[in-house]
Amino acid sequence: MERVFTPLECLLPTGNLTFCLLILNQPLDKGYFHLLWKKAVLRACADGGANRLYDITEGNRESFLPDYISGDFDSIKSEIREYYKVKGCELIETLDQDFTDFTKCLQILQKKIEEKGLQGKHKLHVNTGLESNWCGLIPVGNPCDNVTTTGLKWNLTNHVLKFGTLVSTSNTYDESGVVTIETDKPLLWTMGIKNKQNS
Amino acid sequence: MERVFTPLECLLPTAVLRACADGGANRLYDITEGNRESFLPDYISGDFDSIKSEIREYYKVKGCELIETLDQDFTDFTKCLQILQKKIEEKGLQIDMIVTLGGLGGRFDHVMASVETLFHANNTIPTPVIVIHDFSLIYLLQPGKHKLHVNTGLESNWCGLIPVGNPCDNVTTTGLKWNLTNHVLKFGTLVSTSNTYDESGVVTIETDKPLLWTMGIKNKQNS
Numbered sequence: 014m015e016r017v018f019t020p021l022e023c024l025l026p027t028g029n030l031t032f033c034l035l036i037l038n039q040p041l042d043k044g045y046f047h048l049l050w051k052k053a054v055l056r057a058c059a060d061g062g063a064n065r066l067y068d069i070t071e072g073n074r075e076s077f078l079p080d081y082i083s084g085d086f087d088s089i090k091s092e093i094r095e096y097y098k099v100k101g102c103e104l105i106e107t108l109d110q111d112f113t114d115f116t117k118c119l120q121i122l123q124k125k126i127e128e129k130g131l132q133g134k135h136k137l138h139v140n141t142g143l144e145s146n147w148c149g150l151i152p153v154g155n156p157c158d159n160v161t162t163t164g165l166k167w168n169l170t171n172h173v174l175k176f177g178t179l180v181s182t183s184n185t186y187d188e189s190g191v192v193t194i195e196t197d198k199p200l201l202w203t204m205g206i207k208n209k210q211n212s
Numbered sequence: 213m214e215r216v217f218t219p220l221e222c223l224l225p226t227a228v229l230r231a232c233a234d235g236g237a238n239r240l241y242d243i244t245e246g247n248r249e250s251f252l253p254d255y256i257s258g259d260f261d262s263i264k265s266e267i268r269e270y271y272k273v274k275g276c277e278l279i280e281t282l283d284q285d286f287t288d289f290t291k292c293l294q295i296l297q298k299k300i301e302e303k304g305l306q307i308d309m310i311v312t313l314g315g316l317g318g319r320f321d322h323v324m325a326s327v328e329t330l331f332h333a334n335n336t337i338p339t340p341v342i343v344i345h346d347f348s349l350i351y352l353l354q355p356g357k358h359k360l361h362v363n364t365g366l367e368s369n370w371c372g373l374i375p376v377g378n379p380c381d382n383v384t385t386t387g388l389k390w391n392l393t394n395h396v397l398k399f400g401t402l403v404s405t406s407n408t409y410d411e412s413g414v415v416t417i418e419t420d421k422p423l424l425w426t427m428g429i430k431n432k433q434n435s
Contacts, residue, residue, distance in 0.1 A: 106291035112407075153376055154399025176377025177331035177422070182287075182321035199400070203320045 018202060019138035023049060033122055036062035036079070037115055038088050042071045044209040050077060052158030055125060060084025067093045068133040075100065078194040083107050083121050084114035137202070139164070145205035150174060150194065157198045164192035174200065217340060218361040219349055219427060224313045229299060229307075233292040234258025236314060241267045257281050257295050289315060290329045297337045300358035307339050316345035322326035325374055327352075327424065334422065347431055353423045360425070362387070363413030373404040373417065374398060380421045385397070386413035397423065 014117065021028045024045055034043045034053035038061030046069060050056060053180065058066055063082045067090075070077040074096075081103035084132045098104055107117040139148075150160065156175035166185045174180060186192065216226045232240055237256045241264075248270075255277035260268065272278055281291040293310065300307050315326035318332040326343055329354040333341045335378045344348075347368065373383065378399035385391045389408045397403060409415065417425065 020223075038360040039253060047218065147321060151321070151324045154325075155379060156377070176328055177335065180324060182325040182328070184321075205319060 015134040015136055017138075019134045019141065021141045021143045021203075021206065023052065024143050024206070025141055031059070033126065035059065035118055036066055036113075038062050038065060041065045043069065055080050055122065057118055057122060058082045058084075058089075059114040060086060061088030063093055063097060064136075065088045067096065068183060071127060078102055081105055081121065083118045085110070095184070135194045135196075135202075137164075137192045137194070138190065139192055139204070140184055143207050144186070145207045146185050148184050148186065148192075148202070148204040150184070151201040151203060152176065152180065152198075153201045155198050157196050157200050158199040159195075160200065161195045163191050171173075214357040214359055215340075215354075216361075217309075217341060217351075219262070219351060220362075220364045220366045222309055222342070223364070223366055223429070226336045227311070227387045228305060229296065229303075231253050231292055231296055231427075232256040233288040234260060235262030237263045237271060238267055239314065241270065243341045243372075243396060247378065255295065257277055259284070259378050262288075264399050286332075287325050287329060289326060290332055293329065293333055293337060294342065296341075300339070301336055308326055308423065310337070310339050310341045312341060312343040314345050315343050316350065326350075330424075331377065331422065347429045349427050349429055351425045353417060353419055353425050355420055356418070357391055357423065358417045358425075360387075360415045360417070361413065362415055362427070367432050369411070371407050371415075371425070371427040373407070374424040375399060375403065375427060376419075376424045380419050380423050382418075382420040384418045385416060385421065387412050397424060 023032050026048060030052070031054055032052070033055040033121065034049055034057070039061065049052050051208050058079045059083045060082070063079070066079065067074065076172070079102055082089065082097055083105040085108050086106055094104065099139060105121055107114070109117065148165070150162070152174040156173060158173055160169045161176050164187055166187055167181065172179065194200070221341050232253045237253070240251060240253065241248065252271065252274050253276055256263065256271055259278040259282050260280055268278065279295055282331070283287070283291065289312070297311060301401040316323050327350070330341055330350070334354055335359055341350065342349055371388070373385070381396055383392045383397050387410055389410055390404065392404065395402065398406065417423070
């Protein structure tokens with residue numbers, strides 16, 4: 014069974030993608046934020062991600078209330094936590110120190126997706142017009158003994174991808190607008206996004 | 213045999229050989245404005261698709277060696293290290309460490325390419341190679357025992373052990389707040405991030421496979 018997927022579809026103003034938005038504690042890029050927020054079906058913050066949301070929505074905060082904020086709450090500012098609590102956002106404290114706030118937030122998200130009734134071979138559509146000109150396949154964590162691709166400038170055919178042997182970085186696309194990847198083990202896909210302000 | 217090493221010792225004294233990989237020369241040129249003649253690299257190598265032509269010309273006129281390396285199967289970083297190793301051998305230099313500035317920011321595939329270079333260097337270069345960027349340091353530990361002195365006063369309060377590229381089936385540490393004892397480190401099972409130090413000032417790590425050590429450096433301006 015093949016998984017078909019357009020990585021940057023979530024950034025398109027049109028389109029029917031159903032997705033959830035998870036905000037972590039890093040500077041938020043204003044360029045795509047409003048569009049992503051608008052189109053997401055579920056929106057969450059992991060701990061200090063709420064600080065970032067609070068800052069970037071100044072002047073109109075009531076229109077940007079997350080469905081829940083989860084974490085061990087050592088990063089979220091207390092006045093910001095109070096603000097969202099008063100506004101009715103669910104606050105879920107997750108104290109387990111064996112996992113990051115990101116991991117725990119994803120677990121909660123998965124539960125909510127199941128509760129609300131909302132995964133080889135891979136085909137990625139890379140023709141939204143928002144792709145920049147680099148991509149890569151990174152065997153983080155484990156070698157991949159058998160990787161085959163099409164649609165890249167430097168394709169692989171039953172290749173080994175392994176740190177110390179071969180890692181695909183600074184790759185790019187051919188003209189087809191579609192990349193297919195077959196891998197025998199987990200493999201990290203990475204790609205660049207056009208900077209809206211520059212393009 | 214145990215490898216003993218003080219990761220941040222390089223932030224104290226001087227370099228014996230200095231090189232730029234391609235656009236690294238642009239960075240050097242910018243940061244040394246007003247005093248460029250005191251900061252001339254021994255050589256600049258790369259495929260020269262990033263270095264600005266006027267900057268290339270400047271360093272050429274000042275007598276810096278320019279070495280063009282067109283091989284597209286390896287990054288400028290990897291090729292620059294290979295040249296460095298040759299020069300170290302030619303000059304018969306005793307080198308404790310190779311310090312790389314840059315390589316851990318910006319595009320994610322470039323960061324991974326830097327890690328890949330460390331893997332290749334492990335096979336071809338006997339000297340430890342560290343990469344420093346944005347107050348982070350990475351260093352690839354070869355299989356075996358390691359002792360790291362982390363008491364220069366320049367260490368910030370985080371460190372980690374990352375099994376990039378392969379699981380490690382048997383890792384034991386001392387000197388960390390959360391130590392490991394014959395633990396498996398593997399993406400999807402356990403990765404040591406946001407770790408920190410105990411009071412001892414020394415970290416020991418024993419690993420059966422290559423394992424990436426990472427640590428934070430104090431920001432001089434803030435401390």
